Amino acid sequence: MAEQFVGKASEFKDGERQIIRIGEAEIGVFRHAGEFYAYSNFCLHQGGPACEGLTIARVEERLRPDKTSMGLFFSEKDMNFVCPWHGYEYDMKTGAHISDPRLKLRKYDVVQKGDEVYVVA
Amino acid sequence: MSSPERAKSGAKPGLKPAPKAAKAKAAPAKAVAKSAPAPARAAKAAGGAGRTAPADKAAFLKAMAKGVAPNSAASRKLVEKKGSPFAPAPAAQAPRVEVLRRIPAPPVVVNTPESDAALQLAAAIERMLETGDMGKLQPHAQQALVASLCKLYAANQEAGERYAILGGRTLVAATDVMVVCGALLKAVDLQVFELGMWQSWSAG
Ligand code: FES
Numbered sequence: 001m002a003e004q005f006v007g008k009a010s011e012f013k014d015g016e017r018q019i020i021r022i023g024e025a026e027i028g029v030f031r032h033a034g035e036f037y038a039y040s041n042f043c044l045h046q047g048g049p050a051c052e053g054l055t056i057a058r059v060e061e062r063l064r065p066d067k068t069s070m071g072l073f074f075s076e077k078d079m080n081f082v083c084p085w086h087g088y089e090y091d092m093k094t095g096a097h098i099s100d101p102r103l104k105l106r107k108y109d110v111v112q113k114g115d116e117v118y119v120v121a
Numbered sequence: 122m123s124s125p126e127r128a129k130s131g132a133k134p135g136l137k138p139a140p141k142a143a144k145a146k147a148a149p150a151k152a153v154a155k156s157a158p159a160p161a162r163a164a165k166a167a168g169g170a171g172r173t174a175p176a177d178k179a180a181f182l183k184a185m186a187k188g189v190a191p192n193s194a195a196s197r198k199l200v201e202k203k204g205s206p207f208a209p210a211p212a213a214q215a216p217r218v219e220v221l222r223r224i225p226a227p228p229v230v231v232n233t234p235e236s237d238a239a240l241q242l243a244a245a246i247e248r249m250l251e252t253g254d255m256g257k258l259q260p261h262a263q264q265a266l267v268a269s270l271c272k273l274y275a276a277n278q279e280a281g282e283r284y285a286i287l288g289g290r291t292l293v294a295a296t297d298v299m300v301v302c303g304a305l306l307k308a309v310d311l312q313v314f315e316l317g318m319w320q321s322w323s324a325g
Contacts (some may be wrong), residue, residue, distance in 0.1 A: 004218045015226030021219040052224065062251075068249050072292045101323070119218075 003118035010115050022121040032092050037096045038119050040106035048085030055081045
C-alpha cells in the first residue's frame with residue numbers, strides 16, 4: 001500500500017468526484033463538506049459503477065414525541081451516493097449500504113498533505 | 122606446439138600455468154566469463170587466427186580472472202540479456218493513477234431576494250403541515266399562490282427555460298400530485314383526454 005497522488009485539493013471542488021484507476025482498482029474519490037472519501041467503484045450488488053450515480057441526502061422519517069409520523073424529509077447532515085444501475089445506496093462517510101450496513105464498499109484512506117491529496121492503495 | 126594446439130589445450134606461451142588455488146579462485150569468474158560473449162569471442166577470434174600478441178592474451182586472461190568489469194561493453198550486454206544474473210531486479214512498479222472521469226459538483230444556486238422570500242414562505246407552509254395548522258394559509262391565498270406559480274412556470278417553459286417542476290430535494294407523494302393535477306384540470310374545465318391530446322400534438 002502506497003500513497004498515490006490524486007490531485008490538488010484546491011482544484012477539487014466541494015461536491016465534485018473523480019473516478020480514478022490505480023493498478024487494477026477503480027476508485028471513486030469524493031469531496032463532501034470539505035472532507036475526502038474514497039471507495040471502490042464496484043457495486044456490491046452486481047458490480048455496477050457504484051460511485052457514479054446520484055449523490056442525495058438521506059431520507060429520514062421524522063416523528064412527533066407521540067411517535068406519529070411527520071412525514072419524510074431529506075437529512076440536513078447525512079449524504080448518500082446511489083449506484084446508477086439498480087439503486088444500491090451507500091453512506092458517504094462509511095461506504096456502508098443504507099439498509100444493510102454489513103455490506104460495505106471497500107474504503108481507501110485519503111491523506112491530505114498541504115494542498116495535495118493522496119489515496120492509499 | 123602449434124598455435125591451434127595451444128588454443129585447444131589452453132596453454133599460453135610465455136606464461137606459467139596458474140597455481141591450482143588460483144585456478145580454483147578464478148573458477149566462478151570463468152563461469153561468468155562463459156556467458157560473456159564479447160571478450161571471449163574477441164579473444165577466440167584473435168587466438169584462433171594465431172596472431173594474438175602476448176600482451177593481448179595477458180589482458181584476456183586478466184579479464185577472465187577478474188570477471189566482467191562493471192560498466193564495460195560486456196557487462197552492458199549482460200545486463201541487457203534477459204534472465205541474466207547481471208540484469209537488475211525488476212523494480213517494484215508503482216501503480217500509476219489514471220483519472221477516468223471527473224464528475225462535477227451540482228451547480229451552486231444563487232438566490233435573489235424574491236427567491237429567498239419564496240423559500241421562506243415554502244418553509245412556513247412545511248411547518249404548518251408538520252404542526253397540522255393547515256388552515257393558517259387561507260384558500261384565497263393558496264389560490265393566488267398556485268395561479269401565479271402556474272403562470273410563471275408555463276412562461277418559463279415557453280421562453281425555453283426548461284427545468285423540472287419539483288426539485289431533487291422535494292418529497293411530494295404521487296397521490297398529492299394526482300390530487301393537484303386533477304384539481305387544476307377541473308379548475309380550467311379540461312378533461313384528461315384533452316390533456317392527452319394536447320400532449321400528443323405538442324412536445325409538452
Ligand atoms: S449493480 Fe449497483 S445496484 Fe445493482
